[in-house]
Each structure stands twice: as C-alpha cells, then as structure tokens.
Amino acid sequence: MDHKMFCFQCEQTAGCSGCTGAAGVCGKDAQTSELQDQLTGALIGLARSSEGNQRTESTDRAMLSGLFTTVTNVNFDPETIKEQIGLVHREREALVPLCSGCASSCGRNDDYDMADLWEEQEDIRSLKSLILFGLRGMAAYAYHAMVLGYSDPEVNRFFYEGMASIGYDLPQDKLLAMALKLGEVNLRCMELLDQANTETFGHPSPETVSFKVEKGPFIVITGHDLYDLKLLLEQTKDQGIHIYTHGEMLPAHAYPELKKYSHLKGNFGTAWQNQQKEFDSIPAPVLFTTNCLMPVKPSYADRVFTTEVVSYPGMVHIGEDKDFTPVIKKALELGGYSEDREFTGINGGNSTVTGFGHNAVLSAADTVVNAVKDGDISHFFLVGGCDGAHKERSYYTDFVKQAPKDSVILTLACGKYRFHDMDLGQIRGLPRIMDMGQCNDAYSAIRTAQALAEAFSCGINDLPLTLVLSWYEQKAVCILLTLLHLGMKDIYLGPKLPAFLSEGVLDILVKEYRIHPVTDPESDLNEILH
Incomplete structure (x- = not known):
C-alpha cells in the first residue's frame, strides 16, 4: 500500500520546505506520518464533538497523549499510533453516543481530513499550522504536569478550542488571535508544570x-x-x-x-x-x-x-x-565499564553546572541588580532552545564565545550542550553561564525577566536582555508564542526560520514583534549592542 507524506513541523525538514518522500528527515516513514495525520484528524474530531458536551479526565488524557504522540521524534511505531486513534474514537463516541453510526457529516461524528489543512491558502495554512504545532508542544508540558497529579481546567479546555479552530473556516485575524491566545495559555501551562515539579521535587539549586x-x-x-x-x-x-x-x-x-x-x-x-x-x-x-x-x-x-x-x-x-x-x-x-571512564563536553569540559531556576536566580537578585547598576554586567543573553544536527548551529557556540566578557549567558533546553561546558568565569561570584533547566523552564527565564523589569522600573523590552533562540520542534513553537503574547520584541531566531511560516505570516511577526532571523554572531552582536 502506498502512503502519502507531508510534514514540515520541525526545523530540519527537507529542503526547508517539507518532507514528502518515503521517509522524513527525522526518520519516520510515510506510513507513520500518515497515521499521525489520521490521529490529528481524530483529535480535531474529538474537539468538535466536545462542544456542548461534558468532557472527562479520560477525554483530556486522550487529547494530551494524542497530541504528545505526534511531536517530532516521539513515536515511530504504526501499531501504537493505531491504538491511540482507536482510543480517541472511543472517547468521541462516549461524548456523543447518539452520533455513533450517524451518516450525517456535521463535524461532530467524523474525523477531520488533514489534506484540507495542507491544501489551504498559504497564510491560513501557516496560521493553522502554527496553532497545531503550538498545541502539540503545550500538550507535552500539560502531560508531564498531569503525570504528577496537576492539571488546570482552563488549560485543558483550550486544547479543544484550539484544535476545533483548525477544522473550521476562520479568517486570518481570528487565527492569529488564537495563536496568541495559545501563547497566553501556554504561560499558565508552564507555570503549572513548574509548580508540579517544584512541589514534588523541591526548588532546583545550583x-x-x-x-x-x-x-x-x-x-x-x-x-x-x-x-x-x-x-x-x-x-x-x-x-x-x-x-x-x-x-x-x-x-x-x-x-x-x-x-x-x-x-x-x-x-x-x-x-x-x-x-x-x-x-x-x-x-x-x-x-x-x-x-x-x-x-x-x-x-x-x-x-x-x-x-x-x-x-x-x-x-x-x-x-x-x-x-x-x-x-x-x-x-x-x-555490567558497565570495568574501570572509570572520563568523558568531556563538546568544548572539552569535564563537568557543568545546572540548577539556576527562577528561585535560585531571584535569591541573588540584589547581587544581579547592583552588578548592573555598577556597570559590572552590561547585558544578559538568553541563548538556548533546541539543539540539532545542522552545522549552522555552531552559530550559538560562536555567539557565546564572542559575547562581551561583562555579559551573562542564561540558557535552557538542550541547545546549551553547544557551550555549557565552557568556563567563562564569574561576575561578583555568579557564573557567566547559568543553566535554567529544561525547555519548559523558559518559565523561569520569564519570571526572572519580569522581576528584573520590576527592580529597574521598566518594561521587559527595556532591559539589557536579548533572546537568541534555537528551535527544532513543537515545544519551541509554543514557547515562542508565549513570548509574543508577553509582547517581547527583538528576538533572534534560528538557525533558520520555520518552513510553515508563510511570507505573509512572517511579515506580520517581523513588523509587529521585530523577529530577527539570525545571521552571523559578529553582525548580530553588533546590532544588539549598538
């Protein structure tokens, strides 16, 4: 049986436009890709069926696990994806039992055909993809919180609202508003996961x-x-x-x-x-x-x-x-190794320091604020996000190496592996590289930025702070939407822009939020600091 494939949700998608062959760059084959589309269509059907009906914890779990399953590099197994599709169908039938077996195509008893999305007008497809991929990323965070026993009814409800919007004929302005609302809800979702992690495992410390x-x-x-x-x-x-x-x-x-x-x-x-x-x-x-x-x-x-x-x-x-x-x-x-084995990071370091979450950083807020006021710290750079295989990602290593010696590098997610084993020294006893945690710990970076803005009586965009982000998959998408919701501007994004952003949508982001595609470290640093 021949299977059709179209996927452009990750940064390494083929030709910077989309994977359409027998297998994607990530390694999933066309059958798996098609089944992931079917699962997504089933989830959109579940979302439409939920309107006016009482969801259950089981329904929410099916929505979150289904979306999480379709995140890049999660599931390569056609059989388990089929099982997930069956689970979603059973949940939909439980929501609207009278619709089971009905032949009327009203949107409440059928799956959405993803071909309709991929064949949409370019800007509409781009905005709907932005929503879909953001929801996939946010679902991963909500799922982790759920595992620890934490959930938020409004966060869970929004998954249905957002997924349903993909299946409806909405104008561009409403889709853009939905994407920004996703960013707002994801902020609450990351806060929820932060609460779940810290109340379960304690506050991180260096x-x-x-x-x-x-x-x-x-x-x-x-x-x-x-x-x-x-x-x-x-x-x-x-x-x-x-x-x-x-x-x-x-x-x-x-x-x-x-x-x-x-x-x-x-x-x-x-x-x-x-x-x-x-x-x-x-x-x-x-x-x-x-x-x-x-x-x-x-x-x-x-x-x-x-x-x-x-x-x-x-x-x-x-x-x-x-x-x-x-x-x-x-x-x-x-049995492991017979003797101890020494390993190093990419830059030759034999260790790293982690644990600079918002609680740890803000406990040293006076030191940080005074260092800025006295001129010992000139700038903060948040350099982090997803890592990936393309050679262009050396940009982030070079950026950190070339950053002024009186600047501080905040980092998070796996993008830090490019430079986190470097010894860049300290400023007033604080290391110049501070690892804030996982990708979801962008919440810690946001909390820290808000606290600094309050301390200096200014807006976030007035701080000596620049975000230099690397992206790969869908969790980076929902984080970017959160930053846009907060009104953060002049974000540098790379190593290349998402293939699902049409020229029209990209033009909006550049004009409204001054999104900067990264160029080279020297030029970008010069632009940032002057």
Whole structure:
C-alpha cells in the first residue's frame, strides 16, 4: 500500500520546505506520518464533538497523549499510533453516543481530513499550522504536569478550542488571535508544570554535574520526565547500579528530591542528535521517557527501552505499571565499564553546572541588580532552545564565545550542550553561564525577566536582555508564542526560520514583534549592542 507524506513541523525538514518522500528527515516513514495525520484528524474530531458536551479526565488524557504522540521524534511505531486513534474514537463516541453510526457529516461524528489543512491558502495554512504545532508542544508540558497529579481546567479546555479552530473556516485575524491566545495559555501551562515539579521535587539549586562514568553497571535515562527518573532511582536503590542523565534530563540533578539519591551520578553524552554515535557502544541500557528518540541502530537496539508515549518498533516498552525490571536486568547483564571512564563536553569540559531556576536566580537578585547598576554586567543573553544536527548551529557556540566578557549567558533546553561546558568565569561570584533547566523552564527565564523589569522600573523590552533562540520542534513553537503574547520584541531566531511560516505570516511577526532571523554572531552582536 502506498502512503502519502507531508510534514514540515520541525526545523530540519527537507529542503526547508517539507518532507514528502518515503521517509522524513527525522526518520519516520510515510506510513507513520500518515497515521499521525489520521490521529490529528481524530483529535480535531474529538474537539468538535466536545462542544456542548461534558468532557472527562479520560477525554483530556486522550487529547494530551494524542497530541504528545505526534511531536517530532516521539513515536515511530504504526501499531501504537493505531491504538491511540482507536482510543480517541472511543472517547468521541462516549461524548456523543447518539452520533455513533450517524451518516450525517456535521463535524461532530467524523474525523477531520488533514489534506484540507495542507491544501489551504498559504497564510491560513501557516496560521493553522502554527496553532497545531503550538498545541502539540503545550500538550507535552500539560502531560508531564498531569503525570504528577496537576492539571488546570482552563488549560485543558483550550486544547479543544484550539484544535476545533483548525477544522473550521476562520479568517486570518481570528487565527492569529488564537495563536496568541495559545501563547497566553501556554504561560499558565508552564507555570503549572513548574509548580508540579517544584512541589514534588523541591526548588532546583545550583549543582555541579560530572561527565565521568564510574565503573560498574549503569543506566542512561533521557527525555524530560522527572517522575520516571524518580521511579527508576527508587527501583535501582541498593542494587549497585549507577544512573546517568542524558539530554534534557540533565537539570534533574538540581532537584533536592532527586539529587538525594547517591547513585544518581552524573550526565552522559550531549544533545539528542548525537545519540546514534554516543549510544552505539556503551555497555548499558538507555531508557527513553519522552521525545528526542532517533531511529535506533541495530548495534544498540537490544539496549533501548521506551515508556509513556514514546514507542519504536521492536523495542521493549515499559507500560503503565512502571516496572523497570527489564532495564535493570539489562544493566546488570551488561555490567558497565570495568574501570572509570572520563568523558568531556563538546568544548572539552569535564563537568557543568545546572540548577539556576527562577528561585535560585531571584535569591541573588540584589547581587544581579547592583552588578548592573555598577556597570559590572552590561547585558544578559538568553541563548538556548533546541539543539540539532545542522552545522549552522555552531552559530550559538560562536555567539557565546564572542559575547562581551561583562555579559551573562542564561540558557535552557538542550541547545546549551553547544557551550555549557565552557568556563567563562564569574561576575561578583555568579557564573557567566547559568543553566535554567529544561525547555519548559523558559518559565523561569520569564519570571526572572519580569522581576528584573520590576527592580529597574521598566518594561521587559527595556532591559539589557536579548533572546537568541534555537528551535527544532513543537515545544519551541509554543514557547515562542508565549513570548509574543508577553509582547517581547527583538528576538533572534534560528538557525533558520520555520518552513510553515508563510511570507505573509512572517511579515506580520517581523513588523509587529521585530523577529530577527539570525545571521552571523559578529553582525548580530553588533546590532544588539549598538
């Protein structure tokens, strides 16, 4: 059976326009892509069916897990996507039981055909894609909060409003308003996840994390789900197995309720795009808790385990019971390294520091404010976001290297792996590079910026603060919409602009918010500082 593919939701999409061949740049094949479209169409149908009907916790879970499943590098398994489609259909039938089997196509008993979206007028398609991809990113954050027992009725309700808007014939101005409303709701969603994480695991505090891997059995855990890490730490306690974080799991070392486990040792590897090389020969299993899974090479396929919405054909999946026994057995079987192994970051450093969340940074607010007033700090740069494989991403390393020596680099997400192991010195006892955490910890950056604006009695855009962001997938999209909702301007975005932004929509963003495509570090720094 021939399958059709069209996908342009990630930064590395083919030809900067869209993946249309037998497989996408991310590695998903055309069948998987088509099924993800079917799942999205089913979710739009569920959203339309919810209008005037009472949703349940089960309905919300289906919406969030379904959207999360379609985020880039999450699910490559056609069978589990089919199961998710079936789940969404059952939830829709539960919402509107009288519509089951009805032949009338009123939008309340059928799936949306995604071909209608891809064939829309260019600017309408662009705005609807912006909404869809933003909702996918926000769903990941809401899902993580839900796992910890936190939810917000208004956040959950908006997923249905936003998804329904994609299936309706709305004018450009209403779609743009919906995109900005998504940014507003995502701010609340990130606040909710921050609350869930800090009330469950404590407020992060700065922690030095080693890149050394000690001898003996170990497990590498990657992704974003802190609760999965907590469960793994509990199940491996006193078993002689060391745990190492990877990718976006690095900030876990800063949380009091996680770093109290002595066998949470350090961080292995760099960002997600290097996993096929880094995982190729390690004598240990790898547990994927969220997105950033790349197609698994045969050389280490027997050592990869997935959980939650992550799935890959042929890999062992840890279900809702969260029994990590198969992972533990594999770690003990492989045995780890016979001697300690020293590893370094991209720039040769053997450790990094994480844990500069809003609570930690604001506790030093007086020092920061006085340093600015006295001229010791000239500028703040938030340099972070998603990492990726394209060589153009060296821009971010070079930008940090060339930033003035009296500037401070705030960073977050896996984009920090480009430079976080550099030693740029300190200003008044504060390191010049401060890792604020995962991508969702953009909330910490926003809180910090708002507090500084209050301290200096100015607006956020009047601060000596510039955002230099790298994007790859849909969580970066919803964060950008949040920044636009807050009215933040002069954001530098790269390494290249999203393919789903039409010229018309891009023109709006440039005129209204002064979005700057990155050029080269020297030119951009000169423009920012002068």
